Amino acid sequence: xxxxxxxxxxxxxxxxxxxxxxxxxxxxxxxxxxxxxxxxxxxxxxxxxxxxxxxxxxxxxxxxxxxxxxxxxxxxxxxxxxxxxxxxxxxxxxxxxxxxxxxxxxxxxxxxxx
Ligand code: 5GP
Ligand code: ZN
Numbered sequence: 001x002x003x004x005x006x007x008x009x010x011x012x013x014x015x016x017x018x019x020x021x022x023x024x025x026x027x028x029x030x031x032x033x034x035x036x037x038x039x040x041x042x043x044x045x046x047x048x049x050x051x052x053x054x055x056x057x058x059x060x061x062x063x064x065x066x067x068x069x070x071x072x073x074x075x076x077x078x079x080x081x082x083x084x085x086x087x088x089x090x091x092x093x094x095x096x097x098x099x100x101x102x103x104x105x106x107x108x109x110x111x112x113x114x
Contacts, residue, residue, distance in 0.1 A: 002047040007099035011045045021072050026065055028072055028104075037107025038076045038083065042069055048100040051089045062102075069104045078106030 002008045009015040010029060017029035020040055031039040044061045048054065054062065066085070073079045083106030088095040 002099070005047055005097075005099045007041075007043045007097055007101060008047050011043060020076070021068050023068070025061060026068050028068060031103070036105040036110070038073075038078050038104065040069075040072055040076070040104040042072075042102045042104065043099060049098045050095060050100050051087050053100070065102050069102060073104060073106060076106070082106060084110055
């Protein structure tokens with residue numbers, strides 16, 4: 001728990017969020033400022049600042065998050081139509097919250113990368 005981190009506070013239940021998935025290690029909730037009809041954020045409950053901070057000990061959480069995202073995509077009806085999973089990292093990607101998270105985006109046609 002990082003006291004200055006908004007996603008740690010959401011994971012701890014100190015700040016409300018529209019949760020769509022939870023297990024022992026992972027929480028998923030709707031993005032407060034959605035850019036697609038389906039826009040869900042997946043976070044590990046333990047604080048990791050970003051992709052650059054992953055290591056051999058913590059990296060397995062990313063695979064678990066992909067499995068959670070696969071389930072949520074099916075539940076929200078975008079598994080077949082398609083979806084995008086994004087992890088913004090640092091300035092050029094526009095990372096705003098420094099608690100690692102994957103965006104699940106779907107429900108509309110998306111353009112090419114970049
Ligand atoms: P980033 O640019 O860091 O990848 O994206 C952070 C995302 O978190 C943004 O899409 C933003 O809308 C979302 N976000 C920031 N604060 C909150 C919050 O308090 N609650 C929720 N549900 N989403 C948030
Ligand atoms: Zn955090």
